[in-house]
Amino acid sequence: xxxxxxxxxxxxxxxxxxxxxxxxxxxxxxxxxxxxxxxxxxxxxxxxxxxxxxxxxxxxxxxxxxxxxxxxxxxxxxxxxxxxxxxxxxxxxxxxxxxxxxxxxxxxxxxxxxxxxxxxxxxxxxxxxxxxxxxxxxxxxxxxxxxxxxxxxxxxxxxxxxxxxxxxxxxxxxxxxxxxxxxxxxxxxxxxxxxxxxxxxxxxxxxxxxxxxxxxxxxxxxxxxxxxxxxxxxxxxxxxxxxxxxxxxxxxxxxxxxxxxxxxxxxxxxxxxxxxxxxxxxxxxxxxxxxxxxxxxxxxxxxxxxxxxxxxxxxxxxxxxxxxxxxxxxxxxxxxxxxxxxxxxxxxxxxxxxxxxxxxxxxxxxxxxxxxxxxxxxxxxxxxxxxxxxxxxxxxxxxxxxxxxxxxxxxxxxxxxxxxxxxxxxxxxxxxxxxxxxxxxxxxxxx
Numbered sequence: 001x002x003x004x005x006x007x008x009x010x011x012x013x014x015x016x017x018x019x020x021x022x023x024x025x026x027x028x029x030x031x032x033x034x035x036x037x038x039x040x041x042x043x044x045x046x047x048x049x050x051x052x053x054x055x056x057x058x059x060x061x062x063x064x065x066x067x068x069x070x071x072x073x074x075x076x077x078x079x080x081x082x083x084x085x086x087x088x089x090x091x092x093x094x095x096x097x098x099x100x101x102x103x104x105x106x107x108x109x110x111x112x113x114x115x116x117x118x119x120x121x122x123x124x125x126x127x128x129x130x131x132x133x134x135x136x137x138x139x140x141x142x143x144x145x146x147x148x149x150x151x152x153x154x155x156x157x158x159x160x161x162x163x164x165x166x167x168x169x170x171x172x173x174x175x176x177x178x179x180x181x182x183x184x185x186x187x188x189x190x191x192x193x194x195x196x197x198x199x200x201x202x203x204x205x206x207x208x209x210x211x212x213x214x215x216x217x218x219x220x221x222x223x224x225x226x227x228x229x230x231x232x233x234x235x236x237x238x239x240x241x242x243x244x245x246x247x248x249x250x251x252x253x254x255x256x257x258x259x260x261x262x263x264x265x266x267x268x269x270x271x272x273x274x275x276x277x278x279x280x281x282x283x284x285x286x287x288x289x290x291x292x293x294x295x296x297x298x299x300x301x302x303x304x305x306x307x308x309x310x311x312x313x314x315x316x317x318x319x320x321x322x323x324x325x326x327x328x329x330x331x332x333x334x335x336x337x338x339x340x341x342x343x344x345x346x347x348x349x350x351x352x353x354x355x356x357x358x359x360x361x362x363x364x365x366x367x368x369x370x371x372x373x374x375x376x377x378x379x380x381x382x383x384x385x386x387x388x389x390x391x392x393x394x395x396x397x398x399x400x401x402x403x404x405x406x407x408x409x410x411x412x413x414x415x416x417x418x419x420x421x422x423x424x425x426x427x428x429x430x431x432x433x434x435x436x437x438x439x440x441x442x443x444x445x446x447x
Contacts, residue, residue, distance in 0.1 A: 024133040027101050027109040029175075030142045031127035034116060035059070038123035040089075046121070047079060047091045054120045055079045055091040062128040064103070069128065074098035075166065094120040097165060098174060106130050111174040112143070117163065143175040145203040148183065151210065156187040158208075189214040189245050214245040215269040218276040219253065227257035227281060253277070259284050289316035294370075294417070296424055296444025300325055300362075302436070304405070305388070307362040311426070311442060313380075319370040321380060323413075325430075325440075327362040331389045331399065339404035341392070351400070357393040364411045364430065378417040386411030386432035407436035415440070422446050 041047075041057035049055050060066060066088050071081070079091040090099075096118045102108040109128075118124070150156040153170020160183050165172050176199060184194035190210035197204055221227040221239040229241045232252050236243065239255070248271040255263045260281040267275050294313035299306065309325030335346030342350050368382015387408045391399040415428020426442035 025106040026131060026133070027103060027106045028129045028131065028143065029101070029109060029112050029126060030129050031125065032112075032115055032177075033125055035123045035125050041091075041123045042121040045089075049079050049091075049093045051093075053094060056094060056096070056118045056120060056122050056124065058090040058092065058099075058124045058126050059084075060088040060090060060126050060128065061086065062130065064128075064130045066128075068103055070102045072100040072102070092118065094118065097163070099126075101128055103130065109175060113160075113165070113174040113176050115177045142177055144178050144199040144201070145173065146176050146181070146197065146199060147171070147173045147203065147205040148185075148197075149205075149207045150185045150187070151207060152187060152190070154187070156185060156190075156210070159184045159186075183208070185210060189247055211271070212245075213271050214247050215271055216274040217241075217243040217246055217251070217253075217267060217269060218274060219255070220276075220278045221255055221257070222278060222280045223283075224257065224260075224281075227255040227260070230254040230256070253279075255279055255281060257281060289372075291316050291319075292446045294321070294424060294444060294446055296417075296426055296442040298323075298325070298426070298440050298442035300430065300438045300440040302438040304390070305360055305362060305438075307438075309364075309440070311444070313370045315370045315372060315378065317372050319372075320367065321370045321382065322367040323365075323382070323384075325362065325364045327360065329359070329361040331359045331361045331391045331401070333389075333391045333399045333401040335398065335400040336403050337392065337400040339402060341400075343400065344403065346400070351398075352395040353400075354393045354395055359389075359391040359393065359399055361387070361389045363387045364432070366411050366413055366430070368413070376419050378419065379415070380417065380428070381414045383410060383412045385409070386430070386436075388432055388436045405436075407432040409433040417442075419446060 041055065047055045062069060067083055071090065073092060074097050076093045076096045079093065082089040098111050098113055100108060100110040148158060150158055150167065150170045156167060156170055158165050158167055158172050161181055178199045181197045181199065183197060184192060185208045186192040187210050191213050193208050193210055219229055219239055219241040225239050227239045228235060229237050229239060246269045248269050250266055250268050253265050253267055260283055263279055263281050265279065267277055269275055292315050296311040298309045298311060300309060305327065307325050307327040309323055311321055311323040313319055313321030336344050338344055341353060364384060364386035366382050366384030368380055370378060370380045372378050388406055390402045390405040392402055393399055409432060411430060411432050413428060413430035415426055417424050417426040422445050424444040424446055428440045429437065430440065431437040
């Protein structure tokens with residue numbers, strides 16, 4: 001038991017010592033260049049990767065024992081690492097972007113981005129320099145840390161010096177050669193952003209905020225919800241509808257719902273804003289006409305007599321009415337005569353009459369059909385019973401009914417009613433047995 005405790009303590013002490021020892025000790029990569037005349041990777045010692053493509057080759061040298069160094073690749077990995085006199089050969093796939101260098105006694109150099117494109121069959125030289133802090137012999141570092149964050153992070157891409165670099169949660173960080181580098185960030189439905197970055201003695205940290213090129217659309221339908229929504233002829237949901245991102249521009253909108261006429265319109269989506277539309281739809285089911293009640297007071301005119309009446313009607317599109325007219329008079333006769341005064345009943349001869357002394361009565365009860373022709377005009381026709389009596393007074397105080405100017409029997413009528421809001425005005429004509437005819441004027445209300 002004591003033996004295991006002692007071994008554990010020694011391991012911990014060694015780890016702490018190594019950590020303390022590495023503090024103030026650094027690795028740098030001052031040189032990385034392509035060896036254009038070196039044919040090792042293409043002719044002398046070629047190696048194929050897993051896809052059957054010739055690997056690129058990096059020849060690594062260092063001012064310390066190069067075999068004491070270890071390396072980590074980017075996502076493409078290494079194909080093989082070989083030891084050669086004074087250097088290591090690292091075979092790696094075409095398109096590799098990064099490498100990290102580690103040593104037990106030095107702080108690691110992580111995510112060194114190759115300053116040139118790694119291409120199949122090419123040979124590159126990478127020099128690693130290990131130095132202590134404040135070491136007068138230390139070379140000045142040719143690299144600096146670059147940290148770029150892209151907002152929004154989701155689905156974003158970042159290109160540095162025209163080559164895509166990996167992002168983790170929208171962030172890129174790596175040691176890069178000092179100098180001017182270009183960058184371009186993009187994301188679907190956002191405006192790309194590009195610019196230059198100058199790497200000097202201090203680390204550069206920058207956030208690239210992309211401007212949206214999309215908006216949103218909210219659609220509501222009246223008088224009912226659950227109408228199908230089509231955007232540019234594609235069904236996307238039902239009302240109330242809230243869209244996902246829509247690229248700024250003009251869209252054709254169509255709403256469809258059973259028992260309603262389809263409704264088409266167009267909307268404009270602006271970047272960074274939400275367009276809200278409330279669309280009214282018209283039912284294909286014609287609404288039931290409200291039943292209206294008509295009450296009208298009337299005056300009927302004849303050259304020899306005026307009477308008054310009341311008309312009451314009920315109507316939607318179609319309806320009916322009843323009407324009554326009277327002059328509030330009554331006549332009782334014992335005889336009948338013609339227009340010449342000759343008795344035709346109740347006596348004979350021609351009695352003497354009191355000049356200008358007459359007695360009149362008027363009564364009719366009718367009903368019929370009432371129809372709405374337009375929104376502001378109604379027509380009616382009807383019939384019933386009518387009576388008009390004219391009697392002449394004789395000198396002996398009796399009355400003779402003038403049958404030439406009296407009528408009794410079937411009454412027929414027709415007319416029209418104009419509607420102005422709730423106000424009604426009517427004009428009509430009524431006849432009794434086509435013997436007595438009068439015109440009428442009425443004023444009333446609909447409710």
